[in-house]
Amino acid sequence: MQKNAIKIFSPATIANVSCGFDVIGMALERPVDEIILRKSSHSGIRILNIHGARLSTRPDKNVVGVVLYTMLNQLPNIKYGLEVEIFKNIQPGSGIGSSAASAAGAAVGANLLLGDRFTTTELVKIAMEGERFASGIAHADNVAPAIMGGFTLVRSYHPLDLVELHVPKNLWATVLHPKIEIKTSEAREILKKKVLMSDAIKQWGNVGALIAGLYQENYELISRSLEDVIVEPVRSILIPSFYKLKMECKKAGALGGSISGSGPSVFMLSCGKAKAQYVAKCMDEIYAKLGIDYTIYVSPINSQGIQWEWITE
CATH class of the missing domain: 3.30.230.10 (Ribosomal Protein S5; domain 2)
Known part of the structure; x- marks a missing residue:
């Protein structure tokens, strides 16, 4: 053929x-x-x-x-x-x-x-x-x-x-895509050109621990490592109700998450499909009140x- x-x-x-x-x-x-x-x-x-x-x-x-x-x-x-x-x-x-x-x-x-x-x-x-x-x-x-x-x-x-890198077999992602526009070039422009050494040290520790958590399939360690002290605090202002969304999703059982790429999508990682679907329900309840069109995806890695x-x- x-x-x-x-x-x-x-x-x-x-x-x-x-x-x-x-x-x-x-x-x-x-x-x-x-x-x-x-x-x-x-x-x-x-x-x-x-x-x-x-x-x-x-x-x-x-x-x-x-x-x-x-x-x-x-x-x-x-x-x-x-x-x-x-x-x-x-x-x-x-x-x-x-x-x-x-x-x-x-x-x-x-x-x-x-x-x-x-x-x-x-x-x-x-x-x-x-x-x-x-x-x-x-x-x-x-x-x-x-x-x-x-x-x-x-x-x-x-x-x-x-x-x-290793992919834990029960790791799922829930992604909220608000229908607002954030251009990658503009999202980069607002980033700080220099970071504090103390913030860099925290970030390096989280990156290393995240990779270790993936290989160990240690979901609690993955959860502790999903912390961005450099980029998220700046870009989060571009996404409506970002921190409320993140806080409520973690209460609902998400391991943690952040901004996907330069945004506006927000992702949360969870252990298992059922938990990821419950996190999607939490996202839906929050964004349904904001008057912003959005799509939610639930997906394995x-x-x-x-x-x-x-x-x-």
Whole structure:
């Protein structure tokens, strides 16, 4: 069978994971973007249609197109082009890796269509160019877990060094997406350029303890470690009722949580599906009174990352 078309399922992701600003991310099982890529007799990239979001179909103005051009520029002898159809189930600006799902999905799908020529780390680097286009910064803490699955640690950017972390089997995420806009670039602008040494020490301790808690499947240690003393106090002012939400969710049994990416989504981690669903009910009760449209997702951690199926045509 000639493999000329492929359908990609690219997951939502949570970046920063509380204390892990710009270095720890994790993949969710839902929601998931879908991307169909086909080899084409026409040269270059053509984005045929985008469902579910108003985004440009010009390849040079779309994350998917930017990633595909980045890849094709590294493979100058390719004699055919690529056609793309995108189904956006992860809304742009949601804070759960919408641009990363597009970037990572395009990188993985094109690589498979073109003969599986790139390593995982190389694919992450290529997908990071999509993130650079979307937010101005080529960060990896969304695209890495989207591609690799589970929890990932970005140990270094120069050179890029990615570490897969253990995923406790009963860990679930509850995510609230308020339908307000927070641009990543603006959310970065309000961050302090310098931090106190005392705050840095607390943050380092929490990052180390969070990783230890994941490997030990020690949910109480995970709970104690989900504390961000550097970024959350600044960005939380952009999210209505953030601290009330966090406090009530912890009362409802959540281990803890924080802002997903640059927001506006807020995530809470729980031990077990039933607890995660109860936390979702708590979120619903709080936000139903605010007059803000919102969506709530309850999801296990996605240990597989991007999935795909070949299309027979």
